[in-house]
Amino acid sequence: MANTFLIIDDDINIRKMLKHLIIKNNLGKVLEELDSGEHATEEIIFYNPDIVLIDFLLPIKDGIEIITSTRSLGYKGKFIMISQVEDEHMIAKAYENGIVFFIDKPINMIEALNVIKGVCHNIDLEKSVNLIKNAVFNIEKSQNVTSSPSIYDQIINILTDIGILGESGSKDLVNVIEKVISFKKNNFSSSYQLQDIYRQIAYEENCTKNTHINARTIEQRIRRTILKALENIAALGNDDDYNSKFIEYSTRLFDLKQVKQEIKHINNPREDRGKINIKKFIEGIISKLNF
Structure with a gap:
């Protein structure tokens, strides 16, 4: 099943660029785009995307606030933060709140593609492991499969x-x-x-x-x-x-x-x-x- 995305950035050109990158490379489906943080938490919970591409600095509510509130409501998806912030304290705060992957602004297309592909691959692996860990692994072990x-x-x-x-x-x-x-x-x-x-x-x-x-x-x-x-x-x-x-x-x-x-x-x-x-x-x- 293809991964689903939600993009949150106040720059329409960045939203279009990321959406085009996702569609062109068959990485999944963009469910929604938001231009501010005002209703972002509610939208993330509603759509429950696999991946949220989120700007660090957003109008009304910033990326860290959104991540914290959605996590507290049980959202388990992945966040990729888009940032031009260089303040080490703010970046450290993002890592503390569960961000592992950053895409720097101005966006480098190769970097963005590799980051998104890596997160998609990680999600696919996690989903596969969750489905087959009690079956396939035991079967392969008993049959001594070395494929x-x-x-x-x-x-x-x-x-x-x-x-x-x-x-x-x-x-x-x-x-x-x-x-x-x-x-x-x-x-x-x-x-x-x-x-x-x-x-x-x-x-x-x-x-x-x-x-x-x-x-x-x-x-x-x-x-x-x-x-x-x-x-x-x-x-x-x-x-x-x-x-x-x-x-x-x-x-x-x-x-x-x-x-x-x-x-x-x-x-x-x-x-x-x-x-x-x-x-x-x-x-x-x-x-x-x-x-």
Whole structure:
């Protein structure tokens, strides 16, 4: 079944651009378009779309208010935020309220397409897993079916692709991704907290290796590894912005604006480095997996 969309932006040209992008690439059906936040909560609840493309700054009620109110009313769909806001506090607030994917303004069509495709793929996987997790997986296990690479092998291939398999935090990263997938299989309508997963990994490592690490250590190792991935992808784009890996991963795993900042840093070390968001990175990898 095709995914459904609701677009909320006060700029009619952006609404038309996003609708055209969705229809042209057969990503789904646009149920409604809104030009302000006034009745957005009610409309989202009424239409119950799979994906809401929502502007950060809207007349009457802003994007964060809308997300908070719709979540409180039980809406479980995905939000993709459209933003030209650069204030780090406001962006952090958006992440805290459940935004994982951003599309920066002015809109880059390749970035927007990759982000929307990634979210659609993630939704399709979640729906499939929810329907077949108690049937197909048991059947495949009993029949020892090996029709496609395991999730672990797919993750390893991606980490190899972006040049971080040998990093010290790569094992932690694989562990986190596998635990997030396991959580999604068993909690279709719930959201996970990375800190809970970090604590679980730290506990397991302390028990098996007789160490005394904490969740913060796990997070730091993963953050350093993802920063290395950002550096590698930025280096590819710096050499050739048509590089296939750069096009694939610069928007799937990172905010394109931060990749561009990392490229500036590569060319001039006095420039600030690009920033990463661990949850976006993990969701980006999961959106590329087949399971």
